[in-house]
Amino acid sequence: MQPIRTFNVSPSLPPQLEPLRHLAYNLHWDWNTEAKDLFRRLDRDLWESSRHNPVLMLGLISQARLKEVAEDEGFLAHMERAVRLLDDYLQEGSWYRRHRKPESQECYAYFCAEYGLVDCLPIYSGGLGVLAGDHLKAASDLGLPLVAVGLLYQEGYFAQYLNADGWQQERYPVNDFYNMPVHLERKADGSELLIEVEYPGRKVQARVWRIDVGRVKLYVLDTNIPSNNAYDQDITDELYGGDLDTRIHQEIMLGIGGIRMLKALGYKPTVYHLNEGHSGFLILERIRMLMQEEGLSFTEAKQVAQSTQIFTTHTPVSAGFDLFPADKTMHFVGHYANIYGLSREEFLALGRENPGDLGSPFSMAALALKTSSFVNGVAKLHGVVSRAMFHGLWNGLPLDEVPITSITNGVHARSCVAKSTQELYDRYLGPSWSEKGPEDPLWDKVSAIPDEELWRNHERCRSELVVFARERLVKYLRDRGASAAELAQAEEVLDPKVLTIGFARRFATYKRATLFMRDKERLEKILKANKHRRVQFVIAGKAHPKDLPGKELIRDIIHFTREEGMSHSVVFLPDYDIHVARLMVSGCDVWLNTPRRPREASGTSGMKAAMNGLPNLSILDGWWDEADYVKTGWPIGHGEEYTEDNLEYQDEVEANALYELFEQEVVPIFYDRDSEGLPRGWIAKMKDAIRLNCPFFNTARMVREYATRAYFPAGDRNFVMTQGHYAPAKGLASWKEKVSQQWYQVKVESVDVSTDSHIKVNETVSVKARLQLAGLAPEDVQVELYQGALDPHGQIVNPTTVVMEPQGKDGNQTTIYTGDVVYDSSGLQGLTLRILPKHENLSSPHELGLILWA
Numbered sequence: 001m002q003p004i005r006t007f008n009v010s011p012s013l014p015p016q017l018e019p020l021r022h023l024a025y026n027l028h029w030d031w032n033t034e035a036k037d038l039f040r041r042l043d044r045d046l047w048e049s050s051r052h053n054p055v056l057m058l059g060l061i062s063q064a065r066l067k068e069v070a071e072d073e074g075f076l077a078h079m080e081r082a083v084r085l086l087d088d089y090l091q092e093g094s095w096y097r098r099h100r101k102p103e104s105q106e107c108y109a110y111f112c113a114e115y116g117l118v119d120c121l122p123i124y125s126g127g128l129g130v131l132a133g134d135h136l137k138a139a140s141d142l143g144l145p146l147v148a149v150g151l152l153y154q155e156g157y158f159a160q161y162l163n164a165d166g167w168q169q170e171r172y173p174v175n176d177f178y179n180m181p182v183h184l185e186r187k188a189d190g191s192e193l194l195i196e197v198e199y200p201g202r203k204v205q206a207r208v209w210r211i212d213v214g215r216v217k218l219y220v221l222d223t224n225i226p227s228n229n230a231y232d233q234d235i236t237d238e239l240y241g242g243d244l245d246t247r248i249h250q251e252i253m254l255g256i257g258g259i260r261m262l263k264a265l266g267y268k269p270t271v272y273h274l275n276e277g278h279s280g281f282l283i284l285e286r287i288r289m290l291m292q293e294e295g296l297s298f299t300e301a302k303q304v305a306q307s308t309q310i311f312t313t314h315t316p317v318s319a320g321f322d323l324f325p326a327d328k329t330m331h332f333v334g335h336y337a338n339i340y341g342l343s344r345e346e347f348l349a350l351g352r353e354n355p356g357d358l359g360s361p362f363s364m365a366a367l368a369l370k371t372s373s374f375v376n377g378v379a380k381l382h383g384v385v386s387r388a389m390f391h392g393l394w395n396g397l398p399l400d401e402v403p404i405t406s407i408t409n410g411v412h413a414r415s416c417v418a419k420s421t422q423e424l425y426d427r428y429l430g431p432s433w434s435e436k437g438p439e440d441p442l443w444d445k446v447s448a449i450p451d452e453e454l455w456r457n458h459e460r461c462r463s464e465l466v467v468f469a470r471e472r473l474v475k476y477l478r479d480r481g482a483s484a485a486e487l488a489q490a491e492e493v494l495d496p497k498v499l500t501i502g503f504a505r506r507f508a509t510y511k512r513a514t515l516f517m518r519d520k521e522r523l524e525k526i527l528k529a530n531k532h533r534r535v536q537f538v539i540a541g542k543a544h545p546k547d548l549p550g551k552e553l554i555r556d557i558i559h560f561t562r563e564e565g566m567s568h569s570v571v572f573l574p575d576y577d578i579h580v581a582r583l584m585v586s587g588c589d590v591w592l593n594t595p596r597r598p599r600e601a602s603g604t605s606g607m608k609a610a611m612n613g614l615p616n617l618s619i620l621d622g623w624w625d626e627a628d629y630v631k632t633g634w635p636i637g638h639g640e641e642y643t644e645d646n647l648e649y650q651d652e653v654e655a656n657a658l659y660e661l662f663e664q665e666v667v668p669i670f671y672d673r674d675s676e677g678l679p680r681g682w683i684a685k686m687k688d689a690i691r692l693n694c695p696f697f698n699t700a701r702m703v704r705e706y707a708t709r710a711y712f713p714a715g716d717r718n719f720v721m722t723q724g725h726y727a728p729a730k731g732l733a734s735w736k737e738k739v740s741q742q743w744y745q746v747k748v749e750s751v752d753v754s755t756d757s758h759i760k761v762n763e764t765v766s767v768k769a770r771l772q773l774a775g776l777a778p779e780d781v782q783v784e785l786y787q788g789a790l791d792p793h794g795q796i797v798n799p800t801t802v803v804m805e806p807q808g809k810d811g812n813q814t815t816i817y818t819g820d821v822v823y824d825s826s827g828l829q830g831l832t833l834r835i836l837p838k839h840e841n842l843s844s845p846h847e848l849g850l851i852l853w854a
């Protein structure tokens with residue numbers, strides 16, 4: 001039955017309880033423990049059954065209970081404390097203000113396809129979303145002027161349950177936005193704010209919802225409105241759902257719609273951060289606006305847009321990037337080529353890794369890479385992998401100079417550390433621990449935490465996990481109609497005193513969730529050969545709905561748990577989400593990770609575990625490769641990489657290494673107790689994990705790094721570029737055009753070296769070069785000597801560069817350059833010379849991709 005009218009009924013609160021609404025609608029409650037406790041206190045069962053959704057809870061709670069707490073002085077005082085904490089937080093001074101001039105009118109626009117903020121907003125699928133959510137929380141803590149853009153999915157990511165055979169099934173609960181902590185944005189006249197985006201043959205409208213994340217606002221677009229046709233209503237239906245067409249529809253809405261939304265809301269961003277390439281189309285709309293509204297040419301507009309764009313890539317395999325066939329790309333966004341005055345191939349070249357390959361698809365990653373002035377991977381190793389993967393975009397540039405750097409991921413401490421553990425750190429380290437970096441002396445105080453207190457606290461966390469695991473298993477088994485015997489068994493799984501290994505992540509095959517059970521006999525011995533030294537596993541994670549091999553891994557684990565006597569020691573918790581993750585990373589004893597190096601870009605759940613004091617046990621990949629993996633856990637292997645035809649062998653070697661670590665290290669150290677029952681060696685490792693990993697692998701450090709290395713310089717470039725109605729941008733764009741045209745006529749005529757092939761250490765070698773600069777002036781180029789030791793292939797490695805100085809002209813058009821090199825080590829050394837473009841407003845000498853070697 002279609003209604004003739006619809007209403008949005010909001011909860012009616014007694015006036016004294018109005019502040020609850022204020023608290024409920026700002027996600028700060030997630031890391032303001034007073035507020036969270038308050039909602040739990042209001043109605044414990046509703047808090048749990050609403051998936052920790054205070055807005056839904058306020059709508060469902062009985063008037064009688066509201067009346068009761070409205071007269072409860074203890075409750076009202078608690079509420080006042082929570083509200084004061086929120087209000088103080090919203091107003092307090094900030095790191096940003098201390099580091100940036102107050103007059104700089106900055107705004108950083110952050111784009112991502114998913115956000116994992118709290119359990120009750122299921123608009124994320126995994127690591128990327130949780131990272132983006134943590135980025136917003138930390139940006140709020142630091143007071144950055146950041147505004148975030150995303151999509152509000154009607155169905156969000158799927159909920160997981162398992163059938164009787166252990167095969168993953170998906171359910172898509174429909175999100176009811178009116179009962180979530182999101183606000184609908186309206187215009188001054190009260191009507192919905194709508195934005196409009198062109199799609200082939202039609203326009204699509206979207207409404208705008210706001211999510212308050214502390215001081216940061218996240219705006220999300222929703223196309224499910226009656227003015228759109230049925231297909232378009234479903235554009236924002238499902239996160240990463242549908243086919244390639246759905247994907248391009250979503251990415252147009254995210255990128256182009258996102259830019260229009262910010263404009264409609266009155267934002268004038270100075271810096272744009274693309275978190276993964278899904279939002280890459282935003283550059284098309286920015287260039288269009290700069291051309292049509294500011295009167296810039298295409299190259300000028302592209303210059304301005306690029307100077308202020310930052311791109312973070314999260315994928316270590318090229319198959320992970322969105323690729324759209326050329327025709328499809330033109331069908332959907334080809335009208336931008338007309339606006340820009342570009343031919344089809346010129347336009348497609350913006351997103352082609354090799355523009356000469358006319359059959360190649362349009363890559364969102366290539367588009368983002370080519371139009372950004374700062375690009376980073378998400379761990380040191382991922383930076384190395386990304387430079388190799390995209391080396392082809394910078395022809396002639398040595399691999400280690402490819403302008404892709406890395407900023408290692410982090411996690412939001414106040415969101416992932418168990419409440420009791422936070423209180424312990426607050427007590428012994430002081431409340432600012434969650435934001436302090438590695439250089440802060442506060443971390444020395446970790447050793448002062450009494451062993452006993454740390455251990456008892458951790459044991460409590462483990463018990464909580466066991467209780468939670470039993471409840472969850474029972475609930476899911478009951479939902480699928482399991483037998484009474486199965487239910488009884490589920491009520492007794494796990495043992496709160498036993499060494500607990502945690503493994504939780506997406507079930508992609510490269511993550512090898514079943515590596516630990518490769519040799520089941522040996523595993524069984526480890527699990528329970530010695531009844532005083534037992535081991536148990538808690539496992540969770542979802543497979544992508546279309547990833548059948550991933551689902552098979554889950555089924556293999558479920559089947560293994562059903563083998564004789566296993567159900568007690570190996571448990572698979574269904575429907576992994578932020579809540580399950582938090583209980584696992586605090587309640588397990590060791591965090592296990594077994595990806596095939598180097599396929600884990602960073603990984604963050606291990607960081608969450610480390611922050612709770614857990615040692616990691618992991619393949620040297622992602623973040624763990626750069627951690628102190630000896631002091632704060634155990635490395636599996638030594639960072640070996642294997643070729644595709646050796647994967648079986650790799651599994652064998654690494655599973656054996658894993659078993660050995662269990663047998664020789666993990667189990668013995670855990671069960672080595674002193675007279676007070678404390679595992680002193682284990683506790684020492686826990687303290688090292690806290691002392692060394694907390695200060696670095698957190699989003700406070702990460703977002704400070706984004707701010708100082710990426711946002712501030714891009715903001716400065718924006719300030720420079722826009723002066724005098726974009727005069728510097730126009731200057732730079734026309735300079736680039738000149739350099740690009742002249743470049744192929746630049747020549748190295750001759751290079752004279754002051755000595756023959758034998759020199760002594762510390763001897764100076766003088767080099768004089770004659771260069772043909774064609775139509776360029778000496779100030780347009782940087783001439784460098786490039787020298788270093790030779791590898792067995794005769795290639796220069798670990799080079800150093802020396803800038804050569806121009807010494808005037810030498811008759812007909814050649815310019816003389818000189819420079820000195822001092823050799824400070826012996827052996828076979830090589831020397832060459834190279835020329836790069838130089839301009840004060842370039843973000844990097846490699847921005848044009850031009851380089852000339854002698």
Ligand SMILES: *Cc1c(COP(=O)(O)O)cnc(C)c1O
Pocket residue numbers: 125126127128130504505506576577578579581582602603604605606608
């Ligand atoms: C932290 C987290 C992730 C990411 O974990 P990885 O170690 O990067 O796989 C995924 N999902 C949830 C719910 C998380 O909390």
